[in-house]
Amino acid sequence: MEEPPGNPKFGLLKCPFALREQIVRNMEFMDAFHLSTLSKRSKQMVHKAKYQTVHITFGFEEDSREDHIEFGIKDFERLKISFSDSNDTPERDPNAIDGRKLAILIDGPSCDYRKKLSAHLLFIFHSDWTIIYIERNIKNLGDIFQWNFRKTFDYVRLSAVGVLHITPEALKSILNSLESKKFELEFKMDDSIYKYRETLNNCDILNVRDSIHWLEIDNFLDRNPKMKILALQDLPGEQINNLLKQWIHGKVVDMETWYLLRNYGYPDDVIFDGIVTMKTKLTEKQAFAIFVFWDAASTTVDIRRKVDGKLATVHINWTGCVVSMCNEQILAGL
Amino acid sequence: MSSTEQGTSSAAPAEPTTAPESAAAPEVPESFYYVHGKDKVVHKVSAGALQHSALIHGMISNLGYTEEQAKANPFPFENIDGDILQMVVDWCNQHKGKPTPPEDTNLPKQKEKLFDLVLAVNYLEIKELLTYCCKQVAMMVKGKSPEEIREIWMIPTDAEDEAAEKEAKKRAGKEAAGETAAAAGDAK
Numbered sequence: 001m002e003e004p005p006g007n008p009k010f011g012l013l014k015c016p017f018a019l020r021e022q023i024v025r026n027m028e029f030m031d032a033f034h035l036s037t038l039s040k041r042s043k044q045m046v047h048k049a050k051y052q053t054v055h056i057t058f059g060f061e062e063d064s065r066e067d068h069i070e071f072g073i074k075d076f077e078r079l080k081i082s083f084s085d086s087n088d089t090p091e092r093d094p095n096a097i098d099g100r101k102l103a104i105l106i107d108g109p110s111c112d113y114r115k116k117l118s119a120h121l122l123f124i125f126h127s128d129w130t131i132i133y134i135e136r137n138i139k140n141l142g143d144i145f146q147w148n149f150r151k152t153f154d155y156v157r158l159s160a161v162g163v164l165h166i167t168p169e170a171l172k173s174i175l176n177s178l179e180s181k182k183f184e185l186e187f188k189m190d191d192s193i194y195k196y197r198e199t200l201n202n203c204d205i206l207n208v209r210d211s212i213h214w215l216e217i218d219n220f221l222d223r224n225p226k227m228k229i230l231a232l233q234d235l236p237g238e239q240i241n242n243l244l245k246q247w248i249h250g251k252v253v254d255m256e257t258w259y260l261l262r263n264y265g266y267p268d269d270v271i272f273d274g275i276v277t278m279k280t281k282l283t284e285k286q287a288f289a290i291f292v293f294w295d296a297a298s299t300t301v302d303i304r305r306k307v308d309g310k311l312a313t314v315h316i317n318w319t320g321c322v323v324s325m326c327n328e329q330i331l332a333g334l
Numbered sequence: 335m336s337s338t339e340q341g342t343s344s345a346a347p348a349e350p351t352t353a354p355e356s357a358a359a360p361e362v363p364e365s366f367y368y369v370h371g372k373d374k375v376v377h378k379v380s381a382g383a384l385q386h387s388a389l390i391h392g393m394i395s396n397l398g399y400t401e402e403q404a405k406a407n408p409f410p411f412e413n414i415d416g417d418i419l420q421m422v423v424d425w426c427n428q429h430k431g432k433p434t435p436p437e438d439t440n441l442p443k444q445k446e447k448l449f450d451l452v453l454a455v456n457y458l459e460i461k462e463l464l465t466y467c468c469k470q471v472a473m474m475v476k477g478k479s480p481e482e483i484r485e486i487w488m489i490p491t492d493a494e495d496e497a498a499e500k501e502a503k504k505r506a507g508k509e510a511a512g513e514t515a516a517a518a519g520d521a522k
Contacts, residue, residue, distance in 0.1 A: 010449050010474055012487040019456045022464070026472035034480040038489045105480060107492070 024049035037105040055129040135160040137170035152179040159186035168194035207231040231259040237270035261320035277301035368408035373416030383426040388459035
């Protein structure tokens with residue numbers, strides 16, 4: 001049949017809600033974005049359709065002109081939107097869609113285009129993973145991006161290809177303006193006095209490398225009861241001892257594993273100072289399954305939590321000190 | 335393709351022209367059901383083809399009709415145009431007992447019918463065909479500018495939405511006032 005001239009019409013809003021939403025979910029990513037900019041109703045429609053992306057990644061590069069947001073769309077397709085702070089077009093990434101042009105389409109008060117666009121994108125699109133990569137000092141992250149619904153991210157990484165030097169102000173701004181299930185913090189901090197004493201809300205995996213002295217260990221488990229996995233590099237032995245005592249004398253928390261890594265390991269007497277240890281109940285085979293680099297010649301002991309009698313196994317070898325609080329689950333999984 | 339016959343819902347439909355049965359086909363005779371749309375044209379469709387429609391499949395399972403009862407009581411879909419129901423029945427027949435391919439070339443191409451088709455398919459709960467239809471509707475705006483999308487999908491502006499809402503409220507107010515007046519008149 002011959003197509004009639006002009007664009008054929010389709011009364012989308014006359015369709016039942018569930019049908020509209022299914023149509024939206026079948027749209028191309030940019031088409032769905034364009035639809036969301038047409039009216040308040042169309043914005044809500046795209047939001048309610050739960051258009052799913054694989055990941056939404058905010059990238060704050062060493063050079064702020066290269067800042068971007070990247071979407072992982074179905075079928076491994078990726079789409080990059082420039083969030084450069086430069087207004088100079090030639091300085092903006094030619095391989096990325098210009099975020100300024102997209103922000104113009106969005107109704108709302110004129111403000112920093114990045115604030116407007118990031119809020120809109122986070123509202124209309126859903127993703128399995130919402131990620132932030134930060135490669136420079138940002139003291140005003142909360143102001144620029146106004147994570148106005150205090151969204152919990154899945155993964156925040158503070159790290160650079162070279163060595164990243166972070167100031168206490170930037171670290172505080174980043175950690176206080178973001179919530180994330182996983183933090184990976186790999187940077188150097190020259191200020192040897194500063195301590196971060198606040199709670200990492202909703203964080204269950206914390207990975208710290210390069211500088212560790214900024215992390216306040218006193219009352220750490222009380223402040224962060226949701227923490228499950230700790231991977232801390234070069235934490236002094238006395239502070240590991242402090243952490244172990246917090247676990248033994250503390251409330252029930254769902255800790256799983258601590259990877260406290262340091263080349264050549266730690267001396268037993270420092271780690272277990274004032275701690276009652278017991279011969280481990282694990283067999284060699286079980287210990288080998290639980291501790292990846294288990295070394296039969298090194299120390300493996302059990303410790304017991306006061307409040308409920310739960311056991312944890314501490315293994316110290318040439319890679320550092322590994323503590324497993326979830327032996328039963330690991331062994332059951334095997 | 336199914337054959338159809340003009341007439342009332344109780345009219346005896348002609349036998350369907352189905353694809354020749356293969357030698358390996360089971361000997362058990364296939365049961366048939368009957369459906370009609372707004373135009374009352376009755377379509378005879380095999381139970382196998384109707385499996386695609388969750389709605390009809392559910393109706394069949396609950397009714398436990400015999401062939402004779404089914405013939406005497408075609409399922410009425412008064413909200414579906416006859417030509418649209420024909421397209422749906424054709425699609426169900428073509429895909430009877432077959433896995434549906436990721437891209438379906440048998441989907442009707444008439445864009446002007448797409449709106450009615452997608453509503454019918456949604457109503458009849460034909461999951462695979464609905465997926466194709468939704469893709470086709472989504473493709474209508476592929477690569478279009480926001481204003482082109484507005485035009486194709488007839489999306490009102492905020493101002494138009496607000497005006498329509500005001501108008502609806504005004505109308506509802508008038509209707510409520512009319513009902514109150516009528517009730518007062520009745521009381522007198």
